[in-house]
Amino acid sequence: MYRYDTIDRALVRERVAQFRDQTRRFLDGEMSEDEFRHLRLRNGLYIQTHAPMLRVAIPYGLLSSAQLRTLASIARRYDRGYGHFTTRQNLQYNWPRLEQVPDILAELAEVEMHAIQTSGNCIRNTTSDHLAGVAADELEDPRPWCEIIRQWSTFHPEFTYLPRKFKIAVTGSPDQDRAATLVHDIGVHIVKGADGERGFRILAGGGLGRTPVIGQVIREFLPRRHLLSYLEAVLRVYNREGRRDNIHKARIKILVRSLGLEEFTRRVEREWQLIKDGRLELEESEVERMRGFFRPPAYRSLPDIEPAAGKHAAFRAWYRYNTVAHKVSGYRAVYISLKKPGVAPGDATDAQLDLIADLADRCSFGEARVTHTQNLVLADVEQGEAFELWRALDEAHLATPNIGTLTDMICCPGLDFCSLANAGSIDVAKLINERFDDYDYMYDLGEIEVKMSGCMNACGHHHVGNIGILGVDKSGEEWYQITIGGAAGAKAALGSVIGPSVPKHEVAESIARLLEVYVDRRREDERFVDTVRRLGVKPFKERVYAATAVA
């Protein structure tokens, strides 16, 4: 993984010192609440329902064991013993004390971490594929490019006060797209050009929130050396022309829509022509230096084996659902499920984080990844070690065999923690888990993505859930609007609303009815989302709102 040099280290420490001074000035009354707000947000610090919330950046989701241990230690000493992994591959602490945040940031800096630009109207943490470097379908490892973008976007002097937040995602497997690039302000796809040269396809204007939009291609092929100048051109057009008069119309997707894709693209190209041969042009030697940080680890030469053979059913289920193929024979990428029923999706305790750090050291070259679906991955596990790994994870409640299934839900913190939310999401996840506790039924349903947001800001990506659940406030009561047919990935699509929202106690039953229709009408191995695409919303809607419905 990328390692800081003396300059990276200096910059992060200087940021800690700067924020320590800003916090002191605020606490001493030298700065107003509003002035401080803009500054603390750019350090990931929100003031939330119960306490401040601190969002720590995990660049493109990659963590070392030392970083995991520091995250655990901070959770233990400054928080209430846990952290929450988010859909942007970051980690949130829900209970830090404002005056201790500079100390937390100082401890993070010691392990090459920070909370820079994890909120505020600036370029946020660049996200990527959690299987980067190990997926067989990958054209090229996206992480060197992510790090190049991370550095360019960090403290960018021109783009720290954008009209609105700005999110960039990169994938080296555009046909699979595990990084949800189509719902980002900019999506970067590594592709092969006509002459075989590798470069990028650039998409813009995707995003969720209250106006969900699937990103569109603004450049089919960008030579690699121009990546940063092109991004700078997009950001410059957005900074100049994006709306600032209405927070709900300030994202780049609204600008793309109001100008039209063609005109937006023309303006970007015009700006880019003026800067493309300037100082942002990437030297191949610099790209090569970055690649050096992401070389494959020292894999052993091993044959593929079938470790589940002869083992008991629980391990077999886990191996089938929670591990995936690796491009190197004898290895497997292992998901650590943070979706145990009864636990808030994406939460991990300090003890779990410490354990995962140990397991990463023992069997995955000391690294772990965060997925945008709020699980963790040990990407480089020898197949022969899978059984022992499973035993250790299972003991720590980290081996729920549900990856990619109904209960592997994406879920925002909801009303329990977030001051924006209209409705709870964690307790709805709990109700769904209680309703669907039969693993055979869950496995029979196959691959299905349930995504839940407590408000229309859509942190839980509900628009692109095969089943999406959106919390709404109805005269002070928590109700839920259900959508079906959404999808993330290369064939991203927005779900359709099935009808009027339902009260909390009817959400799980409504989902049960959707699934009944699917089970009745599916063809052979058809996935839920494909059945919805084939049949349309109508039969599902009719069943959910049937007169005999819901007791």
Next chain:
Amino acid sequence: MPRRLWRDGAIVADDWHVTSDGELSDDEALILTFAEWQAERERWLARSGRLGVVLAPADEVERLVPDLARLDLAGADFPGPSEGRGYTQARLLRERFGFTGELRARGAIRRDQVFFLARCGFNSFELPDSELQGAAEALSSFSAAYQPSNDLGLKTKLTRS
């Protein structure tokens, strides 16, 4: 007492005036808004004193370019703490249009913004009096930078290495 501001590394008395300062003699340095500039351009050009124009966030910097050679000062206004268009205006004035005069930031700016403003090319800052003392420290917040910019408001150019 004249306004004080931060310019080129020091607290100085502001030697510029604005139209709301009242009657001015013909040779006094005058800063206009872009709207004022456009409305009576010939009148301002007929003055003997130095001229400056401050852009509002929505003003297109390209529209000022034909007159840049006549200006000793250009600037950008930041009406609120989340305004960010002035950063781009400054970079374009410095890097694309080669403006070498005083580049001034005014409005809702505080010491916490001056580092980034200076990287974009501003070299003078209308800060509240209480913020002026902290400006020197703020301008040296970071010892390096990841991305190229003109850094014309800083003492030295920042680089990655």
